[in-house]
Amino acid sequence: MTHEQQPSGSFEFAPASSRGRCGLGPWIEAARPKTLPAxxxxxxxxxxxxxxxxxxAWLPAGLCLVFALLVQIGTNYANDYGDFVAGADGPDRRGPRRAVAAGLITPAAMKRGVVITFAAAFLVGLSLIWWGGWVLLPIGIASLLFGWAYTAGPWPLAYHGLGDIFVFVFFGLVAVGGTFYVMAGRLVPEVVMAAVPVGLLATNLLVVNNCRDRETDARANKRTLVVRLGYGFGVVQYAVSLAVAAAVPVAMAVLWRDAWIAVPVVFLAPAIGLVRRLAGRPDGPTMNGLLAGTAKVLMTFGLAWAAVLAFA
Known part of the structure; x- marks a missing residue:
């Protein structure tokens, strides 16, 4: 099956009169706002x-934020498109509806949306070269290429169990380190340490998705780590990521001899209940609630983490 072919029966979610007719609403939905804390x-x-x-500096910081959001949204659009053409978004999908599979946006329109969003991100990224230099160009291009290759292209990463690594690297190490580098012009070990809990908590968003979609992913030959290693592995991965994310602020508090640095760990406490709920193998709607809860933990921890790193 080529990436332009459409699996049979993929438009059964929506009436024929609504197929391909989209205003702004479906595009906002396809951007998956609940994942944007990543x-x-x-x-x-x-x-x-x-x-x-x-x-x-406010201007480069703002441009970094715009670039990151555009990459995230473009990746989500590419995921919507890529999973559709691979047959992963079928009528038995347990998660929120996908715009292409539901007939709200045509595959061709979604592909154009990916191109436009990534092109906008590229232009914003070019402007950051003024502050960070040309070393940012290959990093930015890699972010866009891997955003597309996450679930699309000839060898989609998520279909070979590499999605978790992609999220940790690009929404943790690269995003934190790149933002710092744009303004400071250098990297220091503390930046890498600070990025680790961010990348792990962002990866937990993917873990919940993979646990929820394990059955449909397996049928579509989407070999995520949960499909390869089992649901129990996903629960352990979620819990271990949470534990390491909590350990990093404590370690940095000891190294910096500043107890305030450990305060954000308090905001990870709600995730203990999320681990228990995930271990109970909940149904689709409950899984979607777990996804929202995981995003909330990421956001609240992230705000506290940024605050203590800036002002403690």
């Missing part, structure tokens, strides 16, 4: 570290 938090943390060392 783009916002690393920029906040990178900016906080730049503030701490006296290199913060």
């Amino acid at each position: 783009a916002v938090v690393p920029v906040l943390v990178g900016s906080a570290l730049a503030w701490r060392v006296g290199n913060f």
